[in-house]
Amino acid sequence: MPLTQLTFQPGIDTENTETGAEGRWIDCDKVRFRKGLPQKIGGWTKQTEDYYVGVGRALFTWFDLSGFRYAGIGTDRKVYVYRDGTDLDITPIRQTNAITSVFDTTATSANITVNHTAHGANVGDFITVSNCDASVGGITASNVDAEYEILSVTNNDAYVIQSNQTATTSNTNVANCTVAYQIPVGPSVQTFGFGWSAGPWSAEAWNEPRSSSIIDIDIRQYSLNNWGEDLIVTVKDGSSYEWDTSNGTAITNRASLIANAPTRSTLSVVSNDTRHLICMGTETTIGTPDTQDKMFIRWSDQENYNSWQPNVTNSAGSQRIAGGSEIRAAETSKGQILFWTDTTLNSMAFIGPPFIFGFRQLGSDCGAVSLNSTIVIDDVAYWMSDGQFFRYAGAVQEIPCTVLNHVFDDINKTQYSQVYAGQNAEFSEVIWYYCSSSSDQVDKYVIFNHAEGSWYFGSLDRSTYVDLGVYPNPLATQYLANSTANTFTQINGLTAGRSLLYNHEDGVDADGSALSAYIESGDGDLADGENFSFINKVIPDFKNQTGNAVITLKTRDYPNSTQVDGEAITVSNTTPFYNSRIRGRQAAIKIENSELGSNWRFGTLRINIRPDGKR
16 A cells, blocks of 8 residues: 555644544644744753742843843742843842941850841741841851841840851850842742731631631732843832943842832833833832722833823823733833733823823723733734633734643643743743643743744743843743752841843753653544554654654544554654554654754655555
8 A cells, every 4th residue: 555644733722522533633742833843942051050939920132332131030038140140139228227336146056146126027028138247156257247037036025046056155146247128029829818807807806816818928929120231120019220331230239229219010111112111000108008999000211210290291190901910911012112001901102291191991801810811022912811812913813722621721821921031032942831730830831933823832830931132042940949049149037039041052962861742633534434554664754853752643443532652763864664553443653852962843654555454
């Protein structure tokens, strides 16, 4: 009989049964489609060997006026800047105090109690001690001067830190020093508020804590934006700060509070056309955090982010919008700013005095799930909503998705806030990283190829992502929850949890380890009717293959029959064909690799089929 060519449509289809997906691919990992053909994705290498404290929650790249490349990295615990091989901790300082009679020590213990009235610090916050004027329990003053993570909080007037040395004597109220307090750390995962006073009045019996909750405790997130060559950092539900590149990479160059700006906002965005700094979900009374309104928008004067009070000589202003309960995300687009609530898509466009900006609702029942679940590519917006994917190109459209059940049947909706969208322009891809139902940190991704209309997915722990442009490769962060690796700055008492920054699409391996990948097809009929067939010859067709790939043919007799794996055959770019002995009514194919340096792009597969009986 003549050879039969097996052909498959591009993309993954999980909406059909394995038999119903004849001529389709149904499962994959670390595989993409390009011009209709599946291929292994690119590998990654470390951008820097330095470890960052905490889990990455924001990643932004830009150039300064001298052409230096920068990457801003926000974690649940710190804010960093990376510049061409140099890392800098720019976490803002909330207050600095000179205090007297500070430390208590206990002999043979490394724990030191810091006595500071109304310190306002929490467990896990970071402080820097300097100018210590005496030894502390036998620990020299020079060793006391250091950065610390707060180990525990005794009360409003004292907390405990851990030295890198052990005290030799017990002392009380020893030494004077200066303490700089960094802004409080935030949660690394989305949680619910329980306990006393959580929720409405009388929801439980008297003196009983809440046993259930509708109160979300949000993860720490940031909006990172350009203001010329400088970086604007807005802490979600916090203040806005500026980091000035002209002050260089000295350790004293930290992000500083923007004067007169709102002190509590959901997010910020810079209007590139008009140079306004815009805070969304912000305060109705500037400087009064309790007046935060999740649907209220303020913008600064043009070219002046220190001026926020509207008057006849500036263009500052405000607007409360309708449609939804909170603003969740915003993106700049051509001639407008798009922003999403939990239920709607809206636009904000410059119209000039007296109103400055005009607002329109562009769609309903299409809200975004998180701060970073949206992206604009070539003036087309793409985003993840609850149970759906949408795009906007003049009108809101639901994107037909052939892997919808795969994503939303196995997504941790409590951790929707961690969803992070990115693009890979080289391959026309929109990527969403998300948490599977069994994970409280990002471990999965789904990709929409907007040029070819295909979908595919896989497993990868990347909490942030930004495309090439400033840097020659896409960058992404990986979170290592149990890592206690040394960071580029010495921090005493530092607890576990580190992130690494990677170059993606760099080589074919996973930072020196083999990058395994596979793709598997649905079942296709080998013959019509009730006939069984025997496959005795397979001719593979690969392009740009290096190393080996493994091909496995799988058959079954009926849709509900157990699938039988044939022999797994290793093929190289010199394998013309291989012989097989496998029979059935329906057949599927799996292609995979697990070796260092392996790379492949699959073309077609031809098989020799002859009629056979069921044995």
